[in-house]
Each structure stands twice: as structure tokens, then as C-alpha cells.
Amino acid sequence: MPTAFAHSPHGDAAGLFSRRTCVRIGGITVGFAGGRESDVRMVSPLALFRSERGPLDIDIHVEWVSSLQQTGRQVFDSGATWRLYQSDRLFQFDFSAPFYGEEPYRRLFVDAAFSRGTIQMNAKSSARSSYPGVALSYPLDELLIMHRLTQEKAIELHSCGIVRPDGTGNLFVGHSGAGKSTTTRLWMERENVEILSDDRIIVRRDDGLDIEIPREAVGGACDHGVLRLRDSSASRSNRFAQDDKTQKCDHETKTKMRMYGTPWHGEAAFASPESAPLARIFILEHGYGNVLTRLSPSQAVAELFARSFVPFHRHEYVDSALEFLQELVDAVPCYRYAFEPNQGAVERILNFRD
Numbered sequence: 001m002p003t004a005f006a007h008s009p010h011g012d013a014a015g016l017f018s019r020r021t022c023v024r025i026g027g028i029t030v031g032f033a034g035g036r037e038s039d040v041r042m043v044s045p046l047a048l049f050r051s052e053r054g055p056l057d058i059d060i061h062v063e064w065v066s067s068l069q070q071t072g073r074q075v076f077d078s079g080a081t082w083r084l085y086q087s088d089r090l091f092q093f094d095f096s097a098p099f100y101g102e103e104p105y106r107r108l109f110v111d112a113a114f115s116r117g118t119i120q121m122n123a124k125s126s127a128r129s130s131y132p133g134v135a136l137s138y139p140l141d142e143l144l145i146m147h148r149l150t151q152e153k154a155i156e157l158h159s160c161g162i163v164r165p166d167g168t169g170n171l172f173v174g175h176s177g178a179g180k181s182t183t184t185r186l187w188m189e190r191e192n193v194e195i196l197s198d199d200r201i202i203v204r205r206d207d208g209l210d211i212e213i214p215r216e217a218v219g220g221a222c223d224h225g226v227l228r229l230r231d232s233s234a235s236r237s238n239r240f241a242q243d244d245k246t247q248k249c250d251h252e253t254k255t256k257m258r259m260y261g262t263p264w265h266g267e268a269a270f271a272s273p274e275s276a277p278l279a280r281i282f283i284l285e286h287g288y289g290n291v292l293t294r295l296s297p298s299q300a301v302a303e304l305f306a307r308s309f310v311p312f313h314r315h316e317y318v319d320s321a322l323e324f325l326q327e328l329v330d331a332v333p334c335y336r337y338a339f340e341p342n343q344g345a346v347e348r349i350l351n352f353r354d
Helices: 141-153 178-189 297-305 315-331 343-352
Strands: 018-024 028-034 060-065 071-078 082-087 091-095 106-111 114-121 156-165 168-173 194-197 200-205 225-230 233-236 257-260 276-284 291-294 334-339
Touching: 018 141, 028 141, 060 141, 071 343, 091 141, 106 141, 141 156, 141 200, 141 315, 141 343, 168 194, 168 257, 178 343, 194 200, 194 276, 276 297, 297 315, 297 334, 334 343
Parallel strands: 028 060, 060 114, 168 276, 276 334
Antiparallel strands: 018 028, 071 082, 082 091, 091 106, 106 114, 156 168, 156 194, 156 200, 200 257, 225 233, 257 276, 291 334
């Protein structure tokens, strides 16, 4: 049994989990505790999502073991860096890479609710490299959040989220190569927009829980960090000042959904911890004439599901995703957008009325 499951999330007498940190992604707060600095270290762009908010939705402890032998019944193989096993009523995610040898270099044990777990770091694998190993890093962070979303009314979509200066949030959903990075560039050339992510966005019910003023705020204006990785630096934005004017933008009272930036960026390398009310959804495809076609609810659900990040190894996760997508398309209009890669694609939407 992993050590963390035997300890209180609020501390331990032995000091095994003396170092702590939290991140908040898509409305989910994850707490990490360990005995080493590397156990709670966060690299870019995940560091932008550091948070002091509570209570924790997911409580994770980090421990080091001498080696990691194969255990459990295999449930799923990603074909790349991780495998999923079932072990003693817990889910077990093993992460491997040829550089670290045959054994997993990291293992995650987590309960069925994805609310409490342990990350085991393999000391044997770590010894093969001068890199100390970071417990909280990709793809573990995304897998943890993606599975937790199945317990809530939320989903991760392959999309870019663009917020106009007036607070209007548009979501452009598409497979790789559909034009998300191109869409990001075109909108940045046209308006002073905020890019929540150029590749992966979390959508959930808008409960107003993430309207907050951070510590850096001055005069009531938000000053969250937004990372442009291709610039190799962090820039600041105060476009989301939480005053009456912003909170009463035209679209906020018309939508029940909210979109959130994530750390898992695409080629354009945009990652923001911000969120915004979601006004419209556009399914991107290359075409001519910048044609917008309103999708029926059933069409919209099918298109979005095909572009979602859903754990397919359990049918209840799939059912939960489909149920939420139905709720989403009932609340937010969804269009197929056959666009041309020029400024006309932006103008078409700016001049569009539902």
C-alpha cells in the first residue's frame, strides 16, 4: 500500500511530506506534498498555474522507492509513455521511457474518485541521469486532470480558446492540422485578444467559482501570468479585471459554460491560467468562403466527442463525457467553420450574428 494513503493530507509527524505546493487547472485544485524540493517543483508552463486556493480536489503525496516492479492487471496501453493497471481497488499508472531503463521511472496510485493518491519515484531510474526527476510533470498532470474531469461536469477539448477585449469567449475546436494555430495567429493580428491555449481547453459549467482577485492584483485588476513559450518569457495581462463592467459583458449572462486555459499548449505555445465565459463553439476545417453552418445538437455532440480527451478504458467515463457534451451544446451554439487562412476568417465571425 502506498505510504501516502496512510497519512493525513494535513501533515505527518515524520516530516516525510514537508514540502507542499498546489496547482489549479480547469477549476480543479491539486495539492502535492513530498520530502524533496524536486517532489513539488513545477516547470514551465505548469508553474503559471500555481495556486493557494483550497480545499483540495486532488491530494497527492510523493515518495521515493528503490525500484518499481511490474504489478497489477493491465487495463490500457497508450502505446507511448504510460500504461494503466488495476491494483487493489486503485488505479496504477506506470510511466516509462527508454532513457530510464526497463522499469517505470514513475508510478501513480490513485483512488477511483481521483481525489487521493501517491506518486512513487524510482530511485534506480533516477540514478541513470543527472536530471533529478520532477514528480509533477507531463503527461502525469494531464492524465490526472483528465480523469478527474470524468467525476465532474467538465471535459478537455482539442481546441484553442480566444477571448476578445470585451470578454467574449470563442472556442475553436479541431484535430491536429485543422487550423488552430493559424486561427490564433489571425486573431492576434486583428485584435488585442487573450489566448487561453492554442491546443487544449477545459470546458465546464460556469459556477462563478473562479472569479477571484490574485495577490498581485492592484486596484481590483487581475494580473495573472500568461506564458508565451516561443518568446521564452512570461508576459502579463490585466484584460480580465474583475470589475462590474467586465462581469456584465454581453455574453456572460447568456452562457452557462466557461472555458479554461491549460498548460498543455500546441505549436503556438500559449498557456494561460485564465478563464472566460464561453459564447460560441466553432468546429474548424479548411475550406473556401469562410462558411458557417449551424450544427444540430446531435451533430455537435458527435463532432466535439471526436475532438475530446476522454479516458476510453471505462464506459462510465465515456457516458459522463457524452452527457456533459449534450448539456454543453444545449447551452452554447455550435457551428462548423470552413475557413480560409486570411483575415476574412476573423471578419466573418466579428460580423456574425446568431
